[in-house]
Amino acid sequence: MPVILSADHVSKVFATGRGDPIVAIDDLSVDIEEGEFVCLLGASGCGKSTMLNMFAGFTQPTQGSVRLRGTPITSIEPRCGMVFQSYALFPWKTVRTNVEFGLKVRGMAKRERRERAQFFIDMVKLTGFEDHYPTELSGGMQQRVTLARLLATDPEVLLMDEPFAALDAMTRQVMQEELLRIHESSRKTTVFITHSIDEALILSSRIVVLSARPGRVKAILDNNLPSPRHVDVQLSPEYAELKKQIWDLVESEVRHHDDTQG
Amino acid sequence: MVTLGPVGETTPATAVTDQGHLRRRIAVPWMVLISLTSVVVVMTLWYVSTEFGWILPIFLPKPITVLQEAQRAFAGGLLLTDVWMSSQRVFLGFALAGVVAIPLGVAMAIWAPAKAILDPFVSLLRPLPSITWIPLTMLWLGIGESQKVAIVFMGSWIYILLYTYESPTRVDPLLIRAARNLGARDLDVMTEVILPGALPGIITGLKVTLAISWSCVLSAEMVAAQSGLGAMIWQAKDWGNLALVLVGMLCISITVLVADQAANLIERLLLPWERNRRH
Ligand SMILES: Nc1ncnc2c1ncn2[C@@H]1O[C@H](COP(=O)(O)OP(=O)(O)OP(=O)(O)O)[C@@H](O)[C@H]1O
Numbered sequence: 001m002p003v004i005l006s007a008d009h010v011s012k013v014f015a016t017g018r019g020d021p022i023v024a025i026d027d028l029s030v031d032i033e034e035g036e037f038v039c040l041l042g043a044s045g046c047g048k049s050t051m052l053n054m055f056a057g058f059t060q061p062t063q064g065s066v067r068l069r070g071t072p073i074t075s076i077e078p079r080c081g082m083v084f085q086s087y088a089l090f091p092w093k094t095v096r097t098n099v100e101f102g103l104k105v106r107g108m109a110k111r112e113r114r115e116r117a118q119f120f121i122d123m124v125k126l127t128g129f130e131d132h133y134p135t136e137l138s139g140g141m142q143q144r145v146t147l148a149r150l151l152a153t154d155p156e157v158l159l160m161d162e163p164f165a166a167l168d169a170m171t172r173q174v175m176q177e178e179l180l181r182i183h184e185s186s187r188k189t190t191v192f193i194t195h196s197i198d199e200a201l202i203l204s205s206r207i208v209v210l211s212a213r214p215g216r217v218k219a220i221l222d223n224n225l226p227s228p229r230h231v232d233v234q235l236s237p238e239y240a241e242l243k244k245q246i247w248d249l250v251e252s253e254v255r256h257h258d259d260t261q262g
Numbered sequence: 263m264v265t266l267g268p269v270g271e272t273t274p275a276t277a278v279t280d281q282g283h284l285r286r287r288i289a290v291p292w293m294v295l296i297s298l299t300s301v302v303v304v305m306t307l308w309y310v311s312t313e314f315g316w317i318l319p320i321f322l323p324k325p326i327t328v329l330q331e332a333q334r335a336f337a338g339g340l341l342l343t344d345v346w347m348s349s350q351r352v353f354l355g356f357a358l359a360g361v362v363a364i365p366l367g368v369a370m371a372i373w374a375p376a377k378a379i380l381d382p383f384v385s386l387l388r389p390l391p392s393i394t395w396i397p398l399t400m401l402w403l404g405i406g407e408s409q410k411v412a413i414v415f416m417g418s419w420i421y422i423l424l425y426t427y428e429s430p431t432r433v434d435p436l437l438i439r440a441a442r443n444l445g446a447r448d449l450d451v452m453t454e455v456i457l458p459g460a461l462p463g464i465i466t467g468l469k470v471t472l473a474i475s476w477s478c479v480l481s482a483e484m485v486a487a488q489s490g491l492g493a494m495i496w497q498a499k500d501w502g503n504l505a506l507v508l509v510g511m512l513c514i515s516i517t518v519l520v521a522d523q524a525a526n527l528i529e530r531l532l533l534p535w536e537r538n539r540r541h
């Protein structure tokens with residue numbers, strides 16, 4: 001599969017008002033292939049969101065480059081669609097008009113965009129809630145609206161920054177299954193941030209483990225667990241082994257981080 | 263409470279709101295009762311103190327006198343004319359202020375030079391109470407309707423401007439980022455995100471200003487006018503008719519309350535998404 005998204009020796013330094021600048025990402029390189037489901041895994045503050053924001057074009061690297069199909073990303077890039085942890089739905093728009101937003105700004109005719117929006121609303125199982133406002137929905141439902149709104153614009157890459165972190169365990173599981181189903185059918189390249197090893201194991205085809213700050217690639221692991229990854233897979237020795245392997249990588253990072261901090 | 267679809271998706275936050283609603287529902291009759299009691303107590307005090315001559319009628323008329331005066335004023339139709347005249351002036355001055363100040367406020371928020379141009383004048387004009395405009399406006403416009411409208415305008419537009427200018431800056435930057443990520447261009451961000459996001463703030467500003475507009479018209483009418491609620495209570499004072507002064511004051515309260523309720527209604531119609539906001 002061809003590389004669609006790549007980070008090439010990327011560093012990101014934030015100047016702070018007082019004291020030393022913060023190095024959030026240091027010389028990070030990774031190639032993401034078309035159709036992959038990549039999980040970025042790392043301790044809090046290691047620069048995961050920063051990396052994703054660079055893929056979306058919200059910020060630019062201090063050194064190195066991020067590229068979409070070989071072209072550097074220098075401004076906000078709608079082909080890399082972002083699902084925000086805090087949903088970022090427009091509170092004054094209903095479910096329907098939220099989902100229609102990306103189509104409207106592309107100048108799609110009203111009837112056509114309504115039809116297309118309905119397709120994605122049905123897809124995330126929100127049929128019947130078209131005329132509700134986001135404030136009238138639960139967290140899980142709002143996150144599904146965000147997903148539908150993004151999928152309707154057909155981005156080439158899905159960027160997801162801990163999208164399910166705020167959900168309760170049961171809703172999270174439902175959402176994970178739905179996301180996998182969508183990925184299975186659309187084969188859309190997905191970069192997914194999490195700091196849950198289990199979530200990474202259940203969702204990904206590849207796991208990129210980042211070091212503690214500044215973020216570097218600590219290890220890249222292929223995840224060849226059979227799918228669908230139901231409970232029986234989660235109880236298999238392969239799963240446990242992979243989990244242990246990742247845990248060892250992450251643990252050494254957390255401890256190392258504590259040492260340098262303390 | 264809105265039904266939230268699939269079971270198991272109701273978040274703890276909802277449960278908390280539910281309890282809050284419950285507590286409020288029980289609490290309301292008690293609070294109403296206490297309010298009623300406090301009104302009755304004050305009315306009784308008024309009645310007793312004037313009836314037994316503890317307070318002389320030239321300082322505070324008896325409730326019954328006020329009631330009779332109110333009846334007379336209503337029957338003559340003069341009171342309603344005054345209410346109508348004042349309302350008209352407020353409405354014209356307020357609407358004019360909105361038409362001028364909202365676009366200026368938006369311009370200030372999104373275009374720095376507009377802010378630079380207007381800032382010095384806003385700083386200088388803001389501390390001036392509207393009555394300080396009475397001499398100039400009388401010189402320019404006489405003492406007719408346009409002068410009253412001008413006072414309301416001068417007393418209102420700066421507040422509308424300041425609220426409007428503040429509102430777009432309160433729009434969540436994440437929403438702007440999300441809009442751009444979904445392919446929105448500058449104009450889309452303006453019309454689809456910044457303006458609707460600023461609308462609640464602008465409307466709050468209009469509501470606050472409406473009450474200010476009312477106090478402007480009343481002071482303008484007290485100084486120089488033949489009609490309107492302000493003129494009416496001023497004249498009643500000159501005639502020594504204290505009961506009529508009280509009727510006028512009550513009438514002002516009620517009119518402003520009604521205007522406020524109308525504004526709330528319009529707000530709910532314009533901002534349907536704010537109705538079910540969870541706190
Ligand atoms: N705009 C900014 N200005 C200054 N420092 C920043 C900025 N954004 C991020 N940082 C710093 O960069 C580091 C990485 O932040 P980032 O948000 O990418 O972490 P993260 O891996 O997403 O953490 P978490 O898992 O807690 O979300 C942090 O130390 C943070 O303080």
Ligand SMILES: [Mg+2]
Pocket residue numbers: 048049050161
């Ligand atoms: Mg983060």
